[in-house]
Amino acid sequence: MAVIIKTPEEIAGMRIAGRLAAESLDYIGAFIKPGVTTGELDQLIHDYHINVQGGIPATLGYGNPPYPKSCCTSINHVICHGIPDDKPLKNGDILNIDVTIIKDGFHGDSSRMFAVGEISAQARRLINVTHECMMAGIGVVKPGATLGDVGYACQQIAENAGYSVVQEFCGHGVGRGFHEDPQVLHYGRRHTGLVLEPGMIFTVEPMINQGKRHLRILADGWTVVTKDHKLSAQWEHEVLVTETGHEILTISPATNQP
Numbered sequence: 012m013a014v015i016i017k018t019p020e021e022i023a024g025m026r027i028a029g030r031l032a033a034e035s036l037d038y039i040g041a042f043i044k045p046g047v048t049t050g051e052l053d054q055l056i057h058d059y060h061i062n063v064q065g066g067i068p069a070t071l072g073y074g075n076p077p078y079p080k081s082c083c084t085s086i087n088h089v090i091c092h093g094i095p096d097d098k099p100l101k102n103g104d105i106l107n108i109d110v111t112i113i114k115d116g117f118h119g120d121s122s123r124m125f126a127v128g129e130i131s132a133q134a135r136r137l138i139n140v141t142h143e144c145m146m147a148g149i150g151v152v153k154p155g156a157t158l159g160d161v162g163y164a165c166q167q168i169a170e171n172a173g174y175s176v177v178q179e180f181c182g183h184g185v186g187r188g189f190h191e192d193p194q195v196l197h198y199g200r201r202h203t204g205l206v207l208e209p210g211m212i213f214t215v216e217p218m219i220n221q222g223k224r225h226l227r228i229l230a231d232g233w234t235v236v237t238k239d240h241k242l243s244a245q246w247e248h249e250v251l252v253t254e255t256g257h258e259i260l261t262i263s264p265a266t267n268q269p
């Protein structure tokens with residue numbers, strides 16, 4: 012599959028989908044506290060995407076086995092693709108919520124970390140460094156840069172902080188398709204890999220582990236956990252390559268911050 016260069020019309024559609032994904036994450040933040048279940052958060056996201064935003068939750072029924080929920084909720088040692096359930100959140104948990112809305116055929120895919128009540132200093136540091144990784148990767152995006160540059164930038168930040176980068180899951184092209192080419196690795200070597208061109212849209216979504224990078228997939232076929240059961244964090248934005256640099260399509264309208 013080739014990398015799709017988006018037309019101005021497609022870029023306009025992706026800006027809208029990206030904004031809606033960000034708005035749904037802004038919306039859910041207020042509900043996150045000890046005692047709330049991830050299933051309840053999922054229902055809120057589901058209803059918001061459909062009834063308020065006029066879109067479709069892309070994860071529902073996606074893949075094989077069909078993913079059963081309308082977002083992913085990955086707690087503590089869960090790296091990604093945690094399935095919302097009826098377990099209540101606990102004080103001190105760290106939680107990634109990853110939403111993907113389809114609006115007028117275009118995918119808005121973004122995730123953020125949330126703290127449940129009071130979290131440890133170590134957990135806060137992991138969350139902050141992982142955000143720095145994502146922003147460092149996004150920061151090098153411009154025409155002529157390579158995907159190796161993006162991966163290298165993420166990896167440097169993570170490893171200098173004493174953390175490890177998950178290798179089995181990566182960012183991806185996104186548009187009318189949920190997961191398009193290219194694959195965007197969060198580690199790599201500078202000046203290698205795909206050369207970026209205006210009109211490309213892809214996600215940068217590093218998964219960073221407090222301990223070793225190795226993972227295990229649970230019997231549900233989706234939930235990805237750290238093998239050593241140490242914490243993992245992730246943030247995700249959609250990024251457009253522009254003529255002069257890049258534009259983040261999933262900035263929070265509430266805070267205007269990435």
Ligand code: MF3
Nearest residue numbers: 070073074078083092109111
């Ligand atoms: N939103 C995830 C991503 O960033 C994909 C989730 S697929 C699911 O690519 F089926 F697990 F929901």
Ligand code: CO
Nearest residue numbers: 120214216247
């Ligand atoms: Co993604």
Ligand code: CO
Nearest residue numbers: 109120121247
């Ligand atoms: Co996502």
